[in-house]
């Protein structure tokens with residue numbers, strides 16, 4: 001196999017199971033936590049605009065822990081030069097992939113002429129991808145919808161994907177519903193437009209040369225595994241955040257890992273070691289623990305675990321003892337009083 005084909009193989013494998021970019025949710029603490037559960041799931045950052053990368057506090061926005069790999073940076077924008085520079089900087093920070101957001105329907109984003117409204121401008125997106133591809137060596141990918149508003153989800157999407165592939169994009173994450181740009185909030189736009197997985201499968205059948213990832217409404221590992229019969233990969237957003245232990249099946253079932261995933265308590269123990277280091281650097285406990293509330297989802301003591309964290313982690317000076325108390329509760333051990341008493 002030639003080096004290029006080998007690279008593509010690895011990439012295809014690499015996208016088998018992805019965790020979606022989610023603003024306010026998939027920050028570096030969240031990603032570190034998810035990485036403790038699966039070594040292979042590909043994790044995406046929150047969206048960062050190209051302008052923020054160029055003008056913002058770069059270190060704060062982009063720095064991540066070396067253990068987070070493989071990790072992709074999602075950027076937003078519509079200016080080729082700015083996006084090219086943002087991609088270059090992202091790659092320099094060590095991200096394994098740069099992803100362009102062409103799926104976000106928020107008004108704020110439309111005003112900047114990027115996000116989902118770019119689906120109406122395939123040629124522009126192709127130019128953006130080409131510029132980004134030239135400025136960095138890591139793969140540049142696109143996350144988009146199957147259409148916007150009254151676009152014909154058959155013809156328009158074919159045209160969009162073909163044009164953007166021509167610009168050099170080999171990997172597309174398709175949120176399997178349209179974005180309706182008027183009248184729906186971003187939140188409603190994740191639930192109201194009907195889901196159409198078949199449209200995504202048809203794209204894979206039509207363009208087998210491209211890596212096609214399906215996203216939207218996938219609620220469990222079993223559902224994710226079913227999709228893999230039709231496409232190269234799945235991307236889970238809300239389900240992976242609310243029930244992160246879904247990721248525990250990923251390495252063994254999809255990547256041939258021999259070791260079973262760590263137990264929930266082992267994950268928590270590793271996270272405590274991480275939190276200790278971050279607390280010492282001045283990070284507030286709640287900034288980290290807000291992402292782990294779902295760890296015991298569906299388990300007998302899930303609610304008690306969440307309660308200990310929700311009631312204590314935001315308090316001034318909250319430290320590791322709060323996490324220890326939550327652990328005791330989750331493990332079914334005698335609950336120790338928390339802090340300050």
Ligand SMILES: Cc1cc2nc3c(=O)[nH]c(=O)nc-3n(C[C@H](O)[C@H](O)[C@H](O)COP(=O)(O)O)c2cc1C
Nearest residue numbers: 020021022023046047101175216217218236237238
């Ligand atoms: C809180 C939240 C924030 C999101 N932020 C982004 C974002 O920054 N970029 C993006 O492309 N999609 C964003 N999304 C959309 C998700 O990536 C995903 O496409 C969507 O939630 C559908 O997948 P799911 O049904 O598995 O959650 C966000 C979703 C949520 C719930």
